Amino acid sequence: MQDFDVAIIGGGLTGIGAALKLVKNNVNVAVIEAHEIGAGASGRNGGLVCSGYRHDQIWLEEKMGKSEAHELWDISQGAKKNLENILSENQINADYEKGLLFCAHNKRMFDWLQSDMAHLQNEYSYNDLEILDESECNHAISTKDYKGGVLDKGAGRVHPLKLLYGMANAAIKNGAIIYEKTRAIAIEENSNGVKIIHENGHINAKNLLICGDGYLHSINQEVEAKVLPISSFVIATEKLDFDLMPNAIGAMDTKFVVNYFQKTFDNRLLFGGGEKYTPNWPKDIAGFVRKNLLKIYPQLENVKIEHAWGGALGITPTRLPFVRKIGKAIYSASGYSGQGVLLAPFFGDILGQMILGDAQKFETLSKMPVPDFPGGRMFRFPLLTAAMSYYSILDKLP
Ligand SMILES: Cc1cc2nc3c(=O)[nH]c(=O)nc-3n(C[C@H](O)[C@H](O)[C@H](O)COP(=O)(O)OP(=O)(O)OC[C@H]3O[C@@H](n4cnc5c(N)ncnc54)[C@H](O)[C@@H]3O)c2cc1C
Known part of the structure; x- marks a missing residue:
């Protein structure tokens, strides 16, 4: 007391x-x-x-x-x-370092990233951004998965x-x-x-x-x-003896269920990908996240996953x-x-x-406009699950 x-x-x-x-x-x-x-x-x-x-910022300008x-x-x-x-x-x-790459998972999102960058430069004088075309973007993080990206030298990990x-x-x-x-x-x-x-x-x-x-x-x-809480899951590989991200310290993509990853200070790949909207977590978190990792990094097939965990974040x-x-x-x-x-x-x-x-x-x-989740106490979670599942399907569109 x-x-x-x-x-x-x-x-x-x-x-x-x-x-x-x-x-x-x-x-x-x-x-x-x-x-x-x-x-x-x-x-x-x-x-x-x-x-x-x-x-x-364009969305924020329109709303506010x-x-x-x-x-x-x-x-x-x-x-x-x-x-x-x-x-x-x-x-x-x-271990704070800068150089975060935003990767477009389709052409439409690459167009959006470029117009967003132009707006931030013109309207907000934010000049830490650099456009990377498809091959520069994929080379920066050793993948073949993305259509282009924007490197943010003012962001990092x-x-x-x-x-x-x-x-x-x-x-x-x-x-x-x-x-x-x-x-x-x-x-x-x-x-x-x-x-x-x-x-x-x-x-x-x-x-x-x-x-x-x-x-x-x-x-x-x-x-x-x-x-409301949703769960996100992360894995970390064993220490790598090569540089997986020669031109970035971390990356995230434009998918609704976002993949996010970084090179740790001890040169592991820390990879987050996969969400759950109910309290039921996957029994095998490493397997659940690894399948998303292998879509981006098939070359890591034989790399060991040494850590796997999850957590709740408020949305x-x-x-x-x-x-x-x-x-x-x-x-x-x-x-x-x-x-x-x-x-x-x-x-x-x-x-x-x-x-x-x-x-x-x-x-x-x-x-900042933040309404209640629809559905009241009883139906908030089922409606959230339905909405999030719907949007995650859109990630599969080309
Ligand atoms: C797996 C995962 C990956 C993420 N990756 C990123 C990322 O890469 N970049 C990014 O920007 N964000 C990321 N986030 C989100 C980010 O971590 C959170 O937005 C941020 O940490 C929120 O901080 P907080 O202090 O508000 O909440 P928290 O860190 O969740 O802390 C809240 C604390 O409140 C305590 N608490 C709650 N209720 C009570 C109570 N009744 N009495 C006493 N204590 C209570 C809890 O125990 C908890 O420790 C991620 C989240 C998760 C789960």
């Missing part, structure tokens, strides 16, 4: 990003984590650091207007600066768990208290702020930040109506993160829809900025 200025539910990149910002500004913070730091998506992801959001779309783009670019500052200020070595541990250690050093193996089970707002009841007792705080993303169960109905109906004030003293950020490695630490920082009195970026993020 203790009192804090700010309590944070969730010890992932969002929660720890917020904690770090706050303790560096002398705010008294407690993080409550149901398992251990990094047990959620932040310790299990593919480590790709992507520019922008899941929708391109030019000026808001520009503010969102500036925030996503700010997230890169934030990542670099976190790494350097706290002396974290998290990081080792997410090294990043998160580094951030958590820095937060602790600056005074954060982290309670692991402590699941929050209920929240009660009162005149002093919020009471968070957890498995081992309760804590009181003036403000609460809910940062549970795809792992949040039955804590807040508003967040859970907009952010929203519009694929835009859900950032909102959801109570008198309760705020939340989640639903990065597969782009949280870069965004989550900065959105955590922005939650922190808001608590410290600068709500400008928080308000911009709060304008």
Whole structure:
């Protein structure tokens, strides 16, 4: 039973990003984590650091207007600066390297990548992009599978768990208290702020930040109506004695069920591909992902898969993160829809900025349109499964 200025539910990149910002500004913070730091998506992801959001800027301009779309783009670019500052200020070595290739799985998507690049250059003065034609793209990552791509020299990859541990250690050093193996089970707002009841007792705080993303169960109905978990799966090969990606550090493709992969610091191929929309995971995760890997890299047929795992990530109906004030003293950020490695630490920082009195970026993020998933509590999951399965069929079209 203790009192804090700010309590944070969730010890992932969002929660720890917020904690770090706050303790560096002398705010008294407690993080409550149901398992251990990094047990959620932040310790299990593919480590790709992507520019922008899941929708391109033209889509954002149409939905939100030019000026808001520009503010969102500036925030996503700010997230890169934030990542670099976190790494350097706290002396974290998290294998951060740049050079991420976006690969088009058909001609139509290659046309889209090129027009997206032209728009980013002309409208946003973003000049870190380079078009690679079919043969340059395939050569860059040693495959024959893609119709062309765009190399983003401002994006890249990081080792997410090294990043998160580094951030958590820095937060602790600056005074954060982290309670692991402590699941929050209920929240009660009162005149002093919020009471968070957890498995081992309760804590009181003036403000609460809910940062549970795809792992949040039955804590807040508003967040859970907009952010649903899906599962993604990853494998890592044995160490390779050749360079599979001579001209990139990582890649992802334009499929709805995206394949994403990177060359790790110890020269393994880390490959994510394959999703599940129900809680039933494949019995053989390695086999489930490997068949997607072999479509892109048939030459790795005889390479050993040494690690295989999965995790849940929060997605929203519009694929835009859900950032909102959801109570008198309760705020939340989640639903990065597969782009949280870069965004989550900065959105955590922005939650922190808001608590410290600068709500400008928080308000911009709060304008992102995120409706409830259709179907209510009963039918949300079946409808999500049906919709995702439908879109994944479109990946098979030429
Ligand atoms: C397999 C996989 C691959 C991915 N690959 C990429 C990628 O390459 N690039 C990219 O940008 N994004 C990727 N993502 C998404 C990215 O990892 C997430 O967007 C990001 O980590 C979200 O961070 P978070 O802190 O919001 O949530 P999480 O890291 O999921 O943390 C939430 C935490 O909250 C805790 N929690 C939940 N409820 C409670 C409670 N009631 N009480 C206490 N604690 C609670 C959980 O235990 C968990 O540790 C991937 C995700 C997965 C699963």
